[in-house]
Amino acid sequence: MLTEYIPILILSLLAGGFALTNIAVTLLSGPYRPSREKLAPYESGMTEIQPPRQRFPVKFYVIAMLFLLFDIEGVSFFPWAIILRGLRFPGFVEMLIFVLILAVGYVFLWKKGALTWER
Amino acid sequence: MMLVVSVPLHVTLADWGSILPELVVTGGFLVLLLADAFIPVRRTEVATGIALLTILLAFLAAMNLWSHGMAASLYDTVSSDKFAVFFDFVILVSAALTALLSPSYIRYSHFDPGEFYALILASAVGMMFMAAAISLMVIFIALELLSLALYILSGFERSRPESQEAGFKYFLLSSFASAFLVYGMAMVYGATGTTRILQIATCLGHGAGCSAAASASPLLYIGVGLMLVGFAFKVSIVPFHMWTPDVYQGAPTPVTAFMSVTTKAAVFAAFIRVFNFALAPIESHWYGVVWALAIVTMVVGNIVALVQTSMKRLLAYSGIAHAGYILVALAADNALGQTSVAFYFLAYAFMNIGAFVVVAVMESQEGPVGDEIASYRGLFYRNPSLAGATAVFMFSLAGFPLTAGFVAKYLAFSAAVQAHHTDLAIIGVLTSLISIYYYLRVVYVMLRRPEVPGVQSPPTPAAADLAAWIAVAGTIGLGIIPTGFLNLATQSVTAIRYIFGLP
Amino acid sequence: MSVVADIVFWIAAITAIAGGVGVIAARSPIYSALSLIATLAQLAVLYILLNAQFIAAAQILIYAGAVMVLFLFVITLLGIEGYPFLGAQLPFQRPAAVILSALLLAGVIFFVAESPHWLTGVHGNFTQQLNTDNVRAFGVQLFTTFFFPFELTAPLLIVAMIGAVALGKRRAGGTEI
Numbered sequence: 001m002l003t004e005y006i007p008i009l010i011l012s013l014l015a016g017g018f019a020l021t022n023i024a025v026t027l028l029s030g031p032y033r034p035s036r037e038k039l040a041p042y043e044s045g046m047t048e049i050q051p052p053r054q055r056f057p058v059k060f061y062v063i064a065m066l067f068l069l070f071d072i073e074g075v076s077f078f079p080w081a082i083i084l085r086g087l088r089f090p091g092f093v094e095m096l097i098f099v100l101i102l103a104v105g106y107v108f109l110w111k112k113g114a115l116t117w118e119r
Numbered sequence: 120m121m122l123v124v125s126v127p128l129h130v131t132l133a134d135w136g137s138i139l140p141e142l143v144v145t146g147g148f149l150v151l152l153l154a155d156a157f158i159p160v161r162r163t164e165v166a167t168g169i170a171l172l173t174i175l176l177a178f179l180a181a182m183n184l185w186s187h188g189m190a191a192s193l194y195d196t197v198s199s200d201k202f203a204v205f206f207d208f209v210i211l212v213s214a215a216l217t218a219l220l221s222p223s224y225i226r227y228s229h230f231d232p233g234e235f236y237a238l239i240l241a242s243a244v245g246m247m248f249m250a251a252a253i254s255l256m257v258i259f260i261a262l263e264l265l266s267l268a269l270y271i272l273s274g275f276e277r278s279r280p281e282s283q284e285a286g287f288k289y290f291l292l293s294s295f296a297s298a299f300l301v302y303g304m305a306m307v308y309g310a311t312g313t314t315r316i317l318q319i320a321t322c323l324g325h326g327a328g329c330s331a332a333a334s335a336s337p338l339l340y341i342g343v344g345l346m347l348v349g350f351a352f353k354v355s356i357v358p359f360h361m362w363t364p365d366v367y368q369g370a371p372t373p374v375t376a377f378m379s380v381t382t383k384a385a386v387f388a389a390f391i392r393v394f395n396f397a398l399a400p401i402e403s404h405w406y407g408v409v410w411a412l413a414i415v416t417m418v419v420g421n422i423v424a425l426v427q428t429s430m431k432r433l434l435a436y437s438g439i440a441h442a443g444y445i446l447v448a449l450a451a452d453n454a455l456g457q458t459s460v461a462f463y464f465l466a467y468a469f470m471n472i473g474a475f476v477v478v479a480v481m482e483s484q485e486g487p488v489g490d491e492i493a494s495y496r497g498l499f500y501r502n503p504s505l506a507g508a509t510a511v512f513m514f515s516l517a518g519f520p521l522t523a524g525f526v527a528k529y530l531a532f533s534a535a536v537q538a539h540h541t542d543l544a545i546i547g548v549l550t551s552l553i554s555i556y557y558y559l560r561v562v563y564v565m566l567r568r569p570e571v572p573g574v575q576s577p578p579t580p581a582a583a584d585l586a587a588w589i590a591v592a593g594t595i596g597l598g599i600i601p602t603g604f605l606n607l608a609t610q611s612v613t614a615i616r617y618i619f620g621l622p
Numbered sequence: 623m624s625v626v627a628d629i630v631f632w633i634a635a636i637t638a639i640a641g642g643v644g645v646i647a648a649r650s651p652i653y654s655a656l657s658l659i660a661t662l663a664q665l666a667v668l669y670i671l672l673n674a675q676f677i678a679a680a681q682i683l684i685y686a687g688a689v690m691v692l693f694l695f696v697i698t699l700l701g702i703e704g705y706p707f708l709g710a711q712l713p714f715q716r717p718a719a720v721i722l723s724a725l726l727l728a729g730v731i732f733f734v735a736e737s738p739h740w741l742t743g744v745h746g747n748f749t750q751q752l753n754t755d756n757v758r759a760f761g762v763q764l765f766t767t768f769f770f771p772f773e774l775t776a777p778l779l780i781v782a783m784i785g786a787v788a789l790g791k792r793r794a795g796g797t798e799i
Binding site for chain 1 (some may be wrong): 671680682683687688689692695696698701708714761762764769770772775776777779784790791
């Protein structure tokens with residue numbers, strides 16, 4: 001049973017290993033002569049004009065909230081897709097109702113401008 | 120190898136027909152959203168019109184269901200029995216009164232009318248499904264639907280910090296209570312192996328393959344306790360009532376009016392289905408706790424109400440006290456008790472929303488101080504009709520004869536006596552006597568001579584005026600000729616008891 | 623097989639607890655959130671060990687993914703530092719927390735030691751459960767028996783969308799929070 005997850009294990013080991021190797025290689029191979037300017041946060045080579053840690057505007061929160069909602073919608077497709085052949089047409093209609101109701105919400109969001117990025 | 124196992128789905132048109140009132144309101148909700156998206160509903164009248172039309176259509180559908188319905192449908196998750204339909208009536212009447220009361224407030228506070236009414240309707244959908252739910256799953260999701268809409272509505276007045284505080288406080292505390300409820304439901308499911316209310320009752324009565332072990336497992340009792348906490352929070356029963364005054368005071372007044380009645384109605388309907396029916400076989404185990412909660416709620420609600428200076432806080436503590444009276448009827452666990460809960464909410468819809476109509480009118484005329492009881496001074500001389508209506512609501516909430524409140528309380532307490540819980544009835548009557556003081560204080564303040572004599576109030580907005588008169592008519596009508604409505608309540612309870620094989 | 627499962631269990635369990643300690647011990651809320659991601663991801667591994675693959679996938683996609691993104695945005699919305707009340711606590715908070723956690727731990731140990739059967743009642747056969755196609759079984763339940771509660775979540779999600787717009791979006795002429 002668990003053998004099915006070996007590819008996932010390999011993938012996560014590769015991903016973690018890649019990150020760690022990169023850090024290790026940079027640390028070991030490069031010269032390390034820090035100065036005030038070098039330790040400053042890098043922003044396209046420009047001198048920073050304001051502290052980098054700032055409060056994010058609330059619009060990020062709205063986007064994250066909407067992402068979460070549509071993510072939940074998306075997750076419910078997985079078990080449905082597995083048994084769709086067994087459910088036949090009624091199963092299709094069932095999901096159609098769900099998606100159509102949410103489509104109303106999507107249209108509402110779109111028209112209300114929730115998906116446009118305010119400057 | 121692709122193995123196709125057939126998974127038949129059985130849903131008929133009759134299934135959908137049995138939830139027609141809810142579907143109508145859902146439809147109205149979606150129509151309002153689309154209308155708001157495409158033709159931004161700037162005019163409050165348009166949104167109010169769509170909302171009222173939806174409520175009217177749903178009311179007609181509910182009346183139709185009353186004569187034809189009464190079947191469990193959609194895989195036994197919702198029932199269209201008369202008990203559910205009766206609560207549909209209560210919720211729809213409350214929603215209609217709220218829709219009449221809201222327009223002036225919406226204009227005054229610059230709300231988006233489309234979103235406002237969409238949320239009211241969404242909340243009503245949740246409430247109606249909660250009252251009709253015969254599966255723990257539907258109870259939970261319907262509760263979340265109604266609560267989520269109400270959290271947003273409570274914080275809808277973004278320009279006022281109190282409203283934001285109310286929305287946030289309600290959201291945090293109430294979702295914590297929802298967690299208790301759903302955790303309890305999971306445990307009850309673990310112990311009984313079903314989420315259906317009828318089957319839980321069968322299982323706990325040692326039928327349907329359940330042995331005595333199921334009704335003796337600690338899991339069941341932990342689950343029942345957690346569910347009790349969840350329900351008690353939602354209907355603001357002491358000691359889970361702390362949120363009520365702050366939220367009632369901070370939320371926009373039409374929202375407070377709506378939620379003060381309908382949330383309690385919907386949750387109590389589910390509360391009755393779960394505790395009086397599903398958990399009836401283990402009544403001796405939960406009775407003591409409910410008994411204590413009812414007494415504490417009646418005593419604390421009424422005593423703390425004595426010292427309030429804000430009308431909305433007074434009505435919040437009054438609401439807590441009324442939750443206590445209703446809990447007495449639930450603890451009675453008999454047909455009369457359930458009938459009185461149903462009737463109580465019909466009466467409560469008129470008298471309590473009526474009282475909040477007055478608060479909303481006062482706030483629109485006097486600004487935020489309109490919430491202070493002191494600002495009611497001399498109202499009889501400034502605006503006699505509004506003061507008269509207020510007096511009717513106060514008398515009814517206090518339970519004076521010839522008002523709806525009297526009949527409701529009388530029924531609740533006689534149910535307790537009939538079930539040999541005379542102690543609860545006596546405490547109920549005694550605490551009602553305390554309540555007379557704070558209700559009549561409002562009437563007394565209105566009768567005092569105004570500080571500046573001869574000033575007349577500006578005219579009441581027509582829609583709010585209509586809501587007030589409907590509420591007065593309902594309050595007095597149910598008080599003088601309760602028989603017809605009582606008959607409906609009895610029929611609704613007979614229907615649900617029949618399903619569970621009770622007389 | 624079971625030895626492998628045991629090893630995986632211990633790695634996941636210890637990492638999950640370490641992440642949990644990280645959540646409360648980290649100085650910066652950002653590190654707390656990152657530790658929480660570690661915990662949630664390890665919980666997904668535990669769900670897989672319990673043969674609850676769908677819950678595991680939902681855990682990764684919804685919790686470790688979307689919810690944590692939301693968390694991080696909220697943390698950055700509030701500002702990472704300069705909130706003195708973050709350190710504020712009630713005078714009796716520490717002893718109360720210790721006592722309550724000890725009670726909870728004692729309760730869990732008691733229930734586990736006393737035999738799971740005593741707690742879980744009579745239903746279900748765990749070994750049999752482990753050998754079923756869990757996602758399929760879940761789907762069959764969700765899309766037949768519980769298909770109505772499932773449909774009811776659609777309005778719930780819409781209401782949440784309205785909430786995000788109504789409370790989080792800048793009004794015409796209004797000020798941004």
